[in-house]
Amino acid sequence: xxxxxxxxxxxxxxxxxxxxxxxxxxxxxxxxxxxxxxxxxxxxxxxxxxxxxxxxxxxxxxxxxxxxxxxxxxxxxxxxxxxxxxxxxxxxxxxxxxxxxxxxxxxxxxxxxxxxxxxxxxxxxxxxxxxxxxxxxxxxxxxxxxxxxxxxxxxxxxxxxxxxxxxx
Amino acid sequence: xxxxxxxxxxxxxxxxxxxxxxxxxxxxxxxxxxxxxxxxxxxxxxxxxxxxxxxxxxxxxxxxxxxxxxxxxxxxxxxxxxxxxxxxxxxxxxxxxxxxxxxxxxxxxxxxxxxxxxxxxxxxxxxxxxxxxxxxxxxxxxxxxxxxxxxxxxxxxxxxxxxxxxxxxxxxxxxxxxxxxxxxxxxxxx
Numbered sequence: 001x002x003x004x005x006x007x008x009x010x011x012x013x014x015x016x017x018x019x020x021x022x023x024x025x026x027x028x029x030x031x032x033x034x035x036x037x038x039x040x041x042x043x044x045x046x047x048x049x050x051x052x053x054x055x056x057x058x059x060x061x062x063x064x065x066x067x068x069x070x071x072x073x074x075x076x077x078x079x080x081x082x083x084x085x086x087x088x089x090x091x092x093x094x095x096x097x098x099x100x101x102x103x104x105x106x107x108x109x110x111x112x113x114x115x116x117x118x119x120x121x122x123x124x125x126x127x128x129x130x131x132x133x134x135x136x137x138x139x140x141x142x143x144x145x146x147x148x149x150x151x152x153x154x155x156x157x158x159x160x161x162x163x164x165x166x167x168x
Numbered sequence: 169x170x171x172x173x174x175x176x177x178x179x180x181x182x183x184x185x186x187x188x189x190x191x192x193x194x195x196x197x198x199x200x201x202x203x204x205x206x207x208x209x210x211x212x213x214x215x216x217x218x219x220x221x222x223x224x225x226x227x228x229x230x231x232x233x234x235x236x237x238x239x240x241x242x243x244x245x246x247x248x249x250x251x252x253x254x255x256x257x258x259x260x261x262x263x264x265x266x267x268x269x270x271x272x273x274x275x276x277x278x279x280x281x282x283x284x285x286x287x288x289x290x291x292x293x294x295x296x297x298x299x300x301x302x303x304x305x306x307x308x309x310x311x312x313x314x315x316x317x318x319x320x321x322x323x324x325x326x327x328x329x330x331x332x333x334x335x336x337x338x339x340x341x342x343x344x345x346x347x348x349x350x351x352x353x354x355x356x357x358x
Contacts, residue, residue, distance in 0.1 A: 006353065007190035032195075032351060033221055064310060064317035066255030073262075075255025079315045105308075107223050107288040113347050117223060117288035119308055131255075133310030133319045135285060165221070167351040168192040 006168075010034075012161040018043045020153035024145045024162050029110040031164030036145065038102040039159045041090040046151025050083025051104070053116065053142045057082055063120075063134035069127060083148060084134035087122025092155065099158065100124045109142040116142060191215070195351040202227040202343030206350050208335040211296075215354030218293040220335075222309075222350045223286040224276040228342020231278040233287070233311055233318050237338045239270035240303075240326055247327035254310075254320040271324035273337065277311045279345070286348065287311030296332040303332060 008031075011024060027034070042049070052061060059080040066075050067088070078085055090100040102122040109116060120132040136142075147160065196206045211218070226234045239248070248268035254261055254275075276287030289309020296303055303326035310319035326332070337350060 006192040062312050062314035062317070064255060064257045064312045064319045066253065066260055066319040066321070068260075073253070073255075073260035075257055075260045075319070077257030077312075077315075077317060105221075105288070105290055107221065108286075108349060111347070113284070114223065114286050115282070115284040117286055117311065119288055119290065119310065121308065131308060131310075131319050131321055133288070133312045133317060135312040135314060135317075137282065137285075137314060139284060165190075165353075166192055167195040167221075167349075 006166045008164050010162040010164050015154055015156055015158045018153040018155060020149055022147040022154055022160050027143050029141050032108065032167035033165040034106040034109050035163040035165065036104040037161045039099040040102065041099045041155040041158055042149055042151055043092055043153050043155040044151045045091045045093045047089060047091060048150040049086045049089050049148060051086055051145060051147045052083040053136055054140060054144050060137045061134065063132050065130055065132045067128050067130040084118060085132055087120060087130035087132060088124040088128040090124055094126055106142065112139050112141055114139060189356040191354045193352045193354050198344045198346055198348040200346050202345055204338065204343050206337040208352050211333050212354060213297045213331055216295065216357035217355040218296050219353045219355060220291045220350060223288045224348040225286045225345040226276060226278045226339050227345040229278045229340045230280060232281045232313055232316050234276045234278045234340045236273040236276060237270040238273055239336055240328055240332045241330060241334050243328055244269040245327060248325060250322055250324040252320050252322040254318055256318050273307060273309065274320040274322055275310050275318045281313045285313055293332065299329060299331055302327050302329060
């Protein structure tokens, strides 16, 4: 029988000031998967951004990227990285009010037996659309997610919402 | 709310899924012996779309990456097809396959991948109760193995006009490994 209400909002935030590290902490372990819905814009033209778990800043992340820029499809990867690629984000040089929508699927985040795999879909309508698979080489349950802009920070008005999905 | 390290505001409804419109139907988690197939049968017909969320690793197929097969209602009629856009970290490529006995769920890991690494994906089956047309599935999935990996977007034709009532998922070879998980959800229309 369906459990009902299996897709629940956990928390959401809208930035009222420039913030370098957008964090969800004390994430409950009561779901099967997490879905993170982001609408982000960098406060500068610095494009380097990533996300990571449990405040782990070690080189324990990797990802494989599939992307297209309107002319060419390509693929790149990061290995032994300090965070997982989030795709091409909107920058301060983009049109005013323009943000990049991102949905991150974090699978089986609470189990303690497997490394954690995430699927990321990001679009920057002026530049690139991306599909990314990322790996965190840890069997720890995920209880914190940090979305980090490596420049000055995420701009005012950026939003982040976290959802939980319960399996039967 | 104690959840956020930044400014907390009121909880919002999911903009993509109406409240109570997304139900868990059934979940299979592979046990210690592995399994050669995963079956969802007698699938409820009370939804508009289905979504399969999965992680898997092959126990026996000797490769870093792998793909799983899926067929429906016991039909393996050689008329399934699939188109895939994928990237392997070096190049993007596109492929198409037709005349298939089943279609694919892409990509998981194999036994030579890093221990504990699983591929993951979300595959949607649209309008699965409709009896007037063949069905379409679409998928987003992949694996990363810290130095290798593959990411795929695909779409597949399910050459069945009957309502879909049974899914059978099999590994590329042998068995799915322990902790592989397939979770089926129903999405309601209005």
